[in-house]
Amino acid sequence: MKIFDIVKYILNAVSYGVLFAVALILLKPELFPGLQSSPLFSQSPKEQQALSFAKAVSLASPAVVNIYSEKIENNPRYGHQPRASTRLGSGVIMDSNGYILTNMHVIQQADLIWVLLQNGQRYPGELIGFDRFTDLAVIKINVTDLPVIPQKPEQQPLAGDIVLAIGNPLNLGQTVTQGIISATGRNGLSTTSYLEFLQMDAAINEGNSGGALINSNGILVGINSRKFTQNNPNHQLEIQGIFFAVPYQLAHKVMRQIIENGKVVRGWLGIVSNQYYTDLKGFIVESVIENSPAKLAGIQAGDIIYQIGEQPIASITQALDIIAETTPNTKVKVKMYRKGQPIETTVTIIELNG
Structure with a gap:
């Protein structure tokens, strides 16, 4: 029992000593200069790191180029002397071998195309092709080992990003x-x-x-x-x-x-439809263009198309995408309802022109 009492006495003394030391540190921290720099006793809150997109810009910006397209014109005001008019634009390096995406309107009717890299080097650009539906064009410069924009094919942007x-x-x-x-x-x-x-x-x-x-x-x-831009010039809005x-x-x-x-090849069916909602899946054909693949296959206004090939159809936009991405001269089965009865026909998709 004596040993137990001695141990108990020592533990009590240590506990009181620790409590006294903690109280002294809290009440008189100036007596302990070494603790002033500790985060525990710091009077000023930790500075929050500023939000910045500098890293994202540093990754992408080397692959964004300046594009100058020149058109040579004979201007009657200057004695029909050829003069160059320059159009400004930008482009994105998509491939290290020199393929650059830009807008078609940037290089449209250009006689000369110049590409200025962010390191200051300038190269002539060759037009590979363009697509007027998306207003996109591809040009190429004869340079390798170029910086390429970071890409992630599976990513889907969302509203609010x-x-x-x-x-x-x-x-x-x-x-x-x-x-x-x-x-x-x-x-x-x-x-x-x-x-x-x-x-x-x-x-x-x-x-x-x-x-x-x-x-x-x-x-x-x-x-x-x-x-x-607004199409109605008589009713301008800011x-x-x-x-x-x-x-x-x-x-x-x-x-x-x-x-x-050298161009974008799109398939064409030849139907016109608005987005009608029906009790059945699919969309309602509003009209069929004369001499089109749809007309030749017997598709009629009022038909409800619910499957193209092996893919069930939920909307006209989905159907148009399937047709557009079908190789021309491909035969495709189209399933539809006509007056409530299911029928099927085969359509030969042709290339969209004009």
């Missing part, structure tokens, strides 16, 4: 603007409209066209295309924050076809 637009607005040099994706579009090859583009509010000005739209990780999301980019997946499909074929 932060995006950065990189380009050369008004020839000011490479510039970055920031915004969010306001709405997303489709990635199929069927004829496009504003609804099939990415809509965002990152500012696009003259010279930005053809530049890169990236996410906060520096990965390519789309090719900057245009700002919203429009702000509505800009468009071609989605990456669609732009990549178009680029591969242009490189392989």
Whole structure:
């Protein structure tokens, strides 16, 4: 018992000593200068790191180029002497062997194309091909080992994602603007409209066209295309924050076809339809174009198409994408309802022209 009492006495003494020391440190920290630098006793809160997209920009910006397209014109004001007019634009290096994506309107009717890299080197560009439906073009420079924009084919942009637009607005040099994706579009090859583009509010000005739209990780999301314009000149509205980019997946499909074929080859069926909702899956054919594959296969207005090939159809947009991406001269089975009865026909898809 005596040993136990001694141990108990020592433990009590130590406990009181520790409590006294802690109280003294808390009440009189100035007596212990070495503890002043400790985070526990620091009076100022830790500084929060500033939010920055510098890393994303540093990854993507070397692959964004300036494009200058020159058109030689005979101007009667100058005695019909040839004069060069220059159009500004941007482009994105998609392949280290020199393939660059840009907008068709940047290089349209150009006699000379010049590509300026971010390291200051300038090269002549060769037009490989263009696609007027998506306003995309592919040019090539004879250089290898170029910086390539980061790409992630499986990524799907969502409304609300932060995006950065990189380009050369008004020839000011490479510039970055920031915004969010306001709405997303489709990635199929069927004829496009504003609804099939990415809509965002990152500012696009003259010279930005053809530049890169990236996410906060520096990965390519789309090719900057245009700002919203109103078709009715008699009713002008002050429009702000509505800009468009071609989605990456669609732009990549178009680029591969242009490189392989010199153009984009789309299949064509020859039907007209609005997005009608029915109790049955599929869509209602509104009209059939004369001498089209649909007409030759016996498809009629009022038919409800619910399957093309092996793929069930949920909407007209899905159907048009399937047809557009079908190789011309391919025979495809089309299943539909006519007056409530299921029928089937075979259509020979042809190439879309004009």
